[in-house]
Amino acid sequence: MSSDTKIKLGKRLQHIEAMVSEHYDHIWDCCCDHGLLGAALLSRQAASHIHFVDAAPSLMHALEIKLSRFYPTNTESNSHWHTHCLDAATLPLQDFNGRHLVIIAGVGGDLMTELVTAIHQKNPICNIDFLLCPVHHQFTLRQQLIQLGFSLKNEILITENQRFYEALLVSTANNPHTKIHSVGNLIWQSNTPQQSKIAGDYLQKTLAHYNRIQLNPEAAVQHIIDAYSAITIPPHSY
Numbered sequence: 001m002s003s004d005t006k007i008k009l010g011k012r013l014q015h016i017e018a019m020v021s022e023h024y025d026h027i028w029d030c031c032c033d034h035g036l037l038g039a040a041l042l043s044r045q046a047a048s049h050i051h052f053v054d055a056a057p058s059l060m061h062a063l064e065i066k067l068s069r070f071y072p073t074n075t076e077s078n079s080h081w082h083t084h085c086l087d088a089a090t091l092p093l094q095d096f097n098g099r100h101l102v103i104i105a106g107v108g109g110d111l112m113t114e115l116v117t118a119i120h121q122k123n124p125i126c127n128i129d130f131l132l133c134p135v136h137h138q139f140t141l142r143q144q145l146i147q148l149g150f151s152l153k154n155e156i157l158i159t160e161n162q163r164f165y166e167a168l169l170v171s172t173a174n175n176p177h178t179k180i181h182s183v184g185n186l187i188w189q190s191n192t193p194q195q196s197k198i199a200g201d202y203l204q205k206t207l208a209h210y211n212r213i214q215l216n217p218e219a220a221v222q223h224i225i226d227a228y229s230a231i232t233i234p235p236h237s238y
C-alpha cells in the first residue's frame with residue numbers, strides 16, 4: 001500500500017474498482033480484509049470519505065497502522081479514511097450524511113444476501129448504492145435484491161484465475177426501467193469474441209453446477225436450471 005504509487009490490484013478488484021464512476025460522499029469497503037480496494041479508491045479520491053470495515057480486530061489494527069503511514073491525516077486532502085471494526089450488518093450509515101456506496105466483495109452470496117438485507121432494513125429511508133461481487137450463490141443474492149425492490153445500474157462478468165465472478169452495481173432507489181434479472185442480463189451481452197467465449201463458458205459451468213445439485217431428489221432447482229437454459233448469448237457484433 002502506498003499513497004503515491006498506484007495500488008496493485010488483481011483483475012477482479014480492478015474491475016470492481018473501475019465500476020465506481022459516480023461521486024459519493026461515503027464509500028464503505030466492507031469485508032475489506034487488507035483494504036486494497038478501499039486504498040485504491042482512497043488514492044484516486046473517489047469519495048470524500050472512504051470507510052474500511054472488517055469484523056477481524058487484528059486485520060483492522062494492522063490496516064490502521066498502514067493507513068496512518070501511507071495516508072497521514074491531511075486536512076487539505078479531498079478524501080479522508082476511517083476504520084470500523086464491526087459486523088458489516090451493523091453499518092452506521094445514519095451517522096453520516098450524504099450519498100453512500102456500500103461495497104461488499106469476496107464473501108459468499110448467502111452471507112452477502114444477509115448483509116445487504118440487514119443494512120437496507122437498518123437504513124430504510126436512505127438511498128444507498130451497493131456494489132456487490134459474491135463468491136457463489138449469485139442467484140440467491142439476485143432473488144433477494146429483486147425482492148427488496150432494488151434497481152440495476154450496471155453488471156459485469158469477471159474472470160480471474162479460471163474463476164467467474166458477477167459484479168453488480170445496484171441501488172435501493174426503485175427504477176422500473178432498470179430491473180435486476182434473476183440470472184443477469186448485461187453479463188450475457190458481448191462485444192468481442194473473447195467476451196462471448198467467457199459468457200458461454202460461465203453459462204456452461206453454471207448449468208453443470210445446478211444439474212449436479214438436481215441429482216439430489218430433495219433439491220428444488222429446476223426453476224433455476226430453466227432460467228439459465230433460457231439464456232442465449234448473441235454472437236459478438238463485429
Ligand SMILES: C[S@@+](CC[C@H](N)C(=O)[O-])C[C@H]1O[C@@H](n2cnc3c(N)ncnc32)[C@H](O)[C@@H]1O
Nearest residue numbers: 031032033053054055056086087088089105106
Ligand atoms: C476473503 S476476504 C475479502 C477481501 C476483499 N473484500 C476482496 O474481495 O478481496 C473476506 C473478509 O470478510 C471479513 N468478514 C466476514 N464476515 C464479515 C462481516 N459480517 N462483517 C465484516 N467483515 C466480515 C473477514 O474478516 C475477511 O477479512
